[in-house]
């Protein structure tokens with residue numbers, strides 16, 4: 001099924017509104033033709049001084065058709081726009097549902113600016129698919145067929161002229177302009193993606209660019225991308241306007257032909273003169289519904305490109321996905337044991353194996369520290385447990401459950417996580433803590449802040465985007481407070497206190513251990529002090545376990561861990 005067919009399938013969920021919009025569009029179109037036809041006939045008839053009642057009937061018909069046209073037009077606008085917005089909302093939901101399981105792998109292939117351009121721009125441009133591509137041709141066809149059928153009763157030749165005009169303005173001219181549009185549109189889209197990608201990068205890296213004096217050159221690049229985008233848009237709009245103008249011109253040519261041929265027929269007695277004005281008026285109005293056809297191929301092409309760009313992201317087969325048919329959506333609310341069995345993993349696009357083959361067990365309720373050199377794969381292990389990355393081979397068990405049969409949401413529900421980098425939203429401390437759970441009371445939140453030595457913070461304290469107004473240590477403590485407030489019996493902490501002073505760190509750990517006494521606890525750490533109380537220490541190097549045991553075991557062995565510890569102490 002092509003991407004556009006998928007969009008049509010989604011669109012047809014709004015069948016009722018679509019049908020009403022088409023019916024109203026047809027009534028509006030045909031009553032508009034009828035209105036002008038009746039006016040033309042009225043003008044000719046009144047010149048012949050007919051009985052008064054004939055004029056009354058004709059003027060009432062004109063008025064009635066005017067009212068019907070206005071009402072039907074309103075109905076068409078109402079239902080077509082309602083359908084469009086509902087279709088857009090269905091589309092966004094369907095797209096997000098497919099996109100979220102791909103995070104974070106998706107960032108290996110697509111830059112965030114490009115994704116933003118697709119999520120916002122491409123979804124937005126699909127609003128034209130229904131409004132300008134799908135239903136106007138249906139309405140136009142119905143109106144034209146009915147009108148030509150009506151005209152056949154008066155003059156077959158004029159009906160043929162209208163038919164030719166129809167083919168010219170709805171098929172031939174739009175097709176010619178669309179050939180040009182295909183080339184232009186690809187460039188506009190590409191320039192829009194480029195601009196969006198560069199803007200997001202400058203925004204993210206603004207501080208570094210400033211500090212390294214690179215801001216002016218980046219700004220210059222941005223300006224040149226912006227200019228290219230604007231130039232491509234100009235070319236596109238010129239093509240659109242030319243197509244519309246040429247189409248409009250051809251409709252007038254058709255009307256002139258109707259006048260010319262009609263006058264000739266009248267002069268030769270082949271058509272009653274009283275009908276000439278009516279037929280000319282019909283030819284002028286019937287093409288009103290054909291006007292949107294000038295931009296039909298342009299929007300058709302745009303919709304095809306937009307839908308392809310959207311689906312190429314979410315249906316990219318290189319991403320490993322969390323299958324939606326996973327049977328287990330809830331895990332028991334108990335401290336779990338974890339078991340890695342021959343787990344292998346490589347980051348997407350990486351040539352080295354991050355985890356060549358790994359097996360270990362973390363008993364339920366135990367306290368484990370994972371230590372090792374930078375880049376040895378410690379954080380990756382946590383990501384695999386959380387199903388933020390998926391194993392290439394081997395199994396991870398949560399208690400008796402094979403996690404490949406458990407949904408990511410079920411795992412997140414039972415886990416309290418503090419990662420190396422944590423995100424803070426623009427708002428208040430309260431709002432950032434409520435991320436853990438929306439129904440928390442102020443007392444619960446204040447107690448959590450006290451546990452991490454942030455009792456001096458008010459819940460109404462403002463937090464800037466990404467927590468810009470908080471120190472590194474405050475951010476980490478806020479993340480730990482969030483973990484305190486969340487439910488779950490597995491703690492995964494990745495360097496949670498790396499920015500804290502020794503005293504605060506010790507006091508925060510005391511609180512954590514007191515609180516997590518019954519829970520399973522995994523701490524990734526560079527620092528080796530304070531690990532004496534751990535049940536198990538796993539020492540990693542190059543994605544492999546080089547040593548594993550209790551603190552005393554490892555110290556007595558005097559190998560890897562011991563040497564790391566001696567080195568650390570010599571540096572203090």
Ligand SMILES: Nc1ncnc2c1ncn2[C@@H]1O[C@H](COP(=O)(O)OP(=O)(O)OP(=O)(O)O)[C@@H](O)[C@H]1O
Pocket residue numbers: 347348350354372373374375376377378379380381
């Ligand atoms: N998103 C990623 N994409 C590709 N490679 C990655 C990604 N994240 C980490 N890596 C690579 O995987 C390896 C393991 O990284 P990981 O973050 O697990 O190490 P770590 O032991 O936690 O390091 P650190 O102590 O410095 O945090 C590293 O070589 C790193 O370059």
